[in-house]
Amino acid sequence: MxxxxxxxxxxxxxxxxxxxxxxxxxxxxxxxxxxxxxxxxxxxxxxxxxxxxxxxxxxxxxxxxxxxxxxxxxxxxxxxxxxxxxxxxxxxxxxxxxxxxxxxxxxxxxxxxxxxxxxxxxxxxxxxxxxxxxxxxxxxxxxxxxxxxxxxxxxxxxxxxxxxxxxxxxxxxxxxGLWKVKMAQKRGVKIVQYHDVMAYFNHAYGLTSIATIEPLPGIPPSSKHTIELIELIKKENPCCILHDVYHSTKTAEFISEKSGIKVISMPHDIGALESIEDLVSLFDYLTSAIK
Amino acid sequence: MKKIVLSTALCATLALAGEGGGSFDQSKFIPDISLIVDTSFVHRNVSNSDLDNNAPTSNYGNYGTFKEFNRDNGFNLNYGELALHSNVDQAFVLDAVFHFSAGSVEIEEAYFTTKTLPYRLQIKGGKFKSDFGRLNSHHHHTWDFVDAPLVYNGFLSPEGLNAPGVQLQWLAPTPWYMRVGFEAMQKGNGGTFANDFDKKDGEALYIGYLKNSFDIKDASVLLGVSYVNGLSNVKDADTSTQLYKGSSEIYGADLSVKNYFDSYSYISWQSEFLYRNMKSDDKLLFDDKKQSGYYTQLVYQMDESWKTGLRYEGFLQDSNGVKTTADASYKTSEFAQIRLQYSHDEAFKLRNENKAIDEIILQLTFTIGAHGAHSF
CATH class of the missing domain: 3.40.50.1980 (Nitrogenase molybdenum iron protein domain)
Incomplete structure (x- = not known):
């Protein structure tokens, strides 16, 4: 049995x-x-x-x-x-x-x-x-x-x-190979982020992250830091704010209004935006984000 | 004395951690150590002696009340709590919480948990907070309000069900979350089941509970039922006068719904109902008592920093009235919180006269060191 x-x-x-x-x-x-x-x-x-x-x-x-x-x-x-x-x-x-x-x-x-x-x-x-x-x-x-x-x-x-x-x-x-070619002319471009999520992407393609909207890692934005950041943006002239999809873009929009800098939404994972369905579409998006 | 031994041991471990290298260096094995400090400023319309001089049976109808935290009008250092956590080996985890308050040190918790049992079983043993109800196992610094609900204070004591014992839990293989637990605990933890100063002679508390949870979109629903029974041998701390002798059981039911809007904000509604049935050994001396109490609370976490809550609570039998509490808190980071709480308590009796307590508490809570993430 x-x-x-x-x-x-x-x-x-x-x-x-x-x-x-x-x-x-x-x-x-x-x-x-x-x-x-x-x-x-x-x-x-x-x-x-x-x-x-x-x-x-x-x-x-x-x-x-x-x-x-x-x-x-x-x-x-x-x-x-x-x-x-x-x-x-x-x-x-x-x-x-x-x-x-x-x-x-x-x-x-x-x-x-x-x-x-x-x-x-x-x-x-x-x-x-x-x-x-x-x-x-x-x-x-x-x-x-x-x-x-x-x-x-x-x-x-x-x-x-x-x-x-x-x-x-x-x-x-x-x-x-394709992404490398696409990103080649972006080398040296300065960017701002909310939190340093894109550190490895920046490292791979030679982007320079000059500041974050949060004053310290994990600490929500403060008005003092935001004002300093607007001054820094005017001086350094970075291309854009690469913003994650989960923090409020309120502060980023305020900075954008005061300095004219673009805010670009950067998905960090699959499902972060509806169009990001797999790993290829994630990096296709990220490597096309900075115009 | 206890204090000295403990702080010496702590200093020794910390000193060890500072030393690098060496053939017999063990500094990498240092457990997670954290310190939580809770301090407050209290203003209430009732003097300390009025609170203290009430016999515990008279304050809330037939329910006892003792203040554990925020006892004094004015400044309070409620406690410093030292928590240690580490794997013992491949089979056990050890947790310990040392509760330092003015003039005393207490081992609040010290327990092992098994890691490798089959069939989704886990055993916990030592001194620990029981998983009875929704709130009992939660530490003070994780509460949504400065104080525990009246029914918890009255039935389970301000420390909750917390005693030496053993726990067996089983995670059921159901499509939703279901946990069944049984505990046997030494009695003598205050509240319904007698006071700390009683001699314990193997009179155990038996506790059982069933917890369920499932999600509806971004809302988590928690449903639990709990039960405890044991002997009630309650004596007055100062005079040793017998206040109650008999056997008691408490039934608990809890329902929570927590809906997350994004990673940082949620609204949660949490309610609990406890029913206590006390049977007197000698009807000539003490009456049988059937009593029940409840709380229901709404908490809104606005963003990473701000949170606010409203609580409504009371008793169903021998009740004088209800208590309403509102609070708001601000966090500068995950490790520091400032909270302002106001409460209006009509359930209080002063020398057998109804007396509403109005209370404002400003509370500061800090955590330093390596403190593990809290469960849901």
């Missing part, structure tokens, strides 16, 4: 997909590309809200409760919301240091790592700027990391993951 049950159950386990929970939509997209039809992905955060301030709703616990693996951005981007979910998820597979847990920030070089941290300097990330996925060159690195990760937990499908990765990297390399 037992044998029968075993043979009945066997095909089920063989064809059961790996269920991978990921923190942000871009990680979900990469996991889907590499995992293909062998992996089901569950994305926790919404692409059009602030990645620092995801709400740790109980419904998200339900999403990670039965996951076989968890992939997160890291670099303390999830510090305000993922730990209480992991604590309450009662799922040993998503525990930090489990071999089914992946912190992507451990595999890329982080920019802007502060030499010393103090909260009088705002809500700084001690490990460096965590928005590394906005350098399209890093996307390729992350795809490789996710491929290795999936193979390490599901070696039986390694051929599928290798094939998907090869296809993706071929396509992506082509795109990288």
């Amino acid at each position: 037992k044998k029968y049950i075993f043979t009945l159950l066997l095909p089920l386990t063989l064809f059961a997909n790996l269920s991978v929970a990921v923190s942000y939509p871009y990680i979900g997209a990469l996991t889907k590309v590499i995992g293909g039809d062998k992996v089901d992905t569950v994305v926790l955060a919404k692409g059009n809200w602030d990645p620092h301030f995801v709400v740790p709703k109980p419904s998200l616990i339900t999403k990670i409760r039965d996951a076989d693996a968890l992939i997160m951005n890291g670099g303390q981007l999830e510090i305000g919301w993922l730990p209480p979910l992991i604590d309450r998820g009662a799922n040993p597979k998503i525990a930090i240091n489990a071999k089914t847990f992946l912190d992507l920030s451990q595999h890329v070089e982080l920019l802007q790592k502060p030499l010393s941290v103090d909260r009088s300097g705002g809500d700084v990330h001690p490990d460096g700027n965590p928005h590394f996925h906005l350098d399209p060159n890093n996307i390729l690195v992350l795809a490789g990391v996710i491929k290795e990760f999936l193979i390490s937990i599901d070696s039986s499908n390694s051929a599928v993951y290798e094939k998907n990765y090869t296809e993706f990297s071929g396509m992506w390399n082509e795109k990288l």
